[in-house]
């Protein structure tokens with residue numbers, strides 16, 4: 001009979017994604033218990049954390065791996081390494097949202113392999129990674145992402161700052177980037193995790209093509225993927241309602257919650 005003891009989950013980051021994931025865990029997900037959380041300014045969060053049904057401990061990120069079996073990373077990309085490395089080194093599971101950071105820290109996957117740990121990247125703000133991973137079992141000929149975001153979802157991105165591209169006040173859609181997923185991750189570390197997720201599911205960050213538009217005519221973060229393979233050709237689009245963080249679609253937290261539910265569910269749907 002399967003071990004039905006509860007798996008201890010910790011959440012790093014209590015922003016747009018992390019707070020919703022914490023609430024869902026507190027309300028109950030089969031087989032899981034919320035044990036600890038981390039944030040950059042813990043004092044800001046103490047009130048609402050204390051008000052949860054079963055308040056987790058608030059600890060620094062370097063303590064998460066010790067106390068939990070699964071750590072969900074929902075923090076800025078610069079702290080991904082310090083969150084994920086200690087988790088996978090202990091043979092545990094890290095669910096990573098700042099997927100772009102995995103490209104600068106590719107050895108984290110080797111570390112997980114060496115110690116029997118696992119890194120899980122949920123579909124997040126994207127669509128169709130089930131079909132992309134299936135097609136990748138065969139041969140994918142091409143994969144492309146076209147992203148359109150309102151100006152507020154892109155301002156401040158390093159690619160715009162470094163190239164002096166001004167998008168504030170534009171009145172028509174403006175293509176601000178065309179290149180590989182690897183280049184997109186470098187230029188838009190907080191805005192284009194979806195490009196990296198698509199590339200890791202499919203043909204890698206150098207062959208996956210990405211186009212980014214700043215579009216004052218849209219209110220949603222819109223992603224269209226186009227894949228051609230030896231088993232299927234498909235294109236899909238998702239129009240994400242921004243959360244309180246305009247860079248992050250509301251569906252992202254829901255994707256993490258769905259991913260957590262699948263871990264111990266008796267019926268599991270989708271790849």
Ligand SMILES: NC(=O)C1=CN([C@@H]2O[C@H](COP(=O)(O)OP(=O)(O)OC[C@H]3O[C@@H](n4cnc5c(N)ncnc54)[C@H](OP(=O)(O)O)[C@@H]3O)[C@@H](O)[C@H]2O)C=CC1
Nearest residue numbers: 013014015016017039040041074075097098124125193248
């Ligand atoms: N894979 C995907 O599809 C998507 C991925 N993302 C990525 O997910 C990540 C989280 O996004 P989002 O929730 O919108 O971000 P937010 O900016 O809303 O929240 C970030 C959280 O991280 C916390 N934090 C910052 N520094 C540290 C630190 N050193 N230690 C612990 N916690 C820290 C902040 O703490 P405090 O509140 O105290 O300031 C805050 O709670 C981002 O990297 C984003 O790019 C976003 C959307 C889609």
Ligand SMILES: O=C([O-])CC(=O)C(=O)O
Nearest residue numbers: 125191193194221248249
């Ligand atoms: O990929 C990201 O980082 C976020 C994004 O585009 C979205 O939430 O729609």
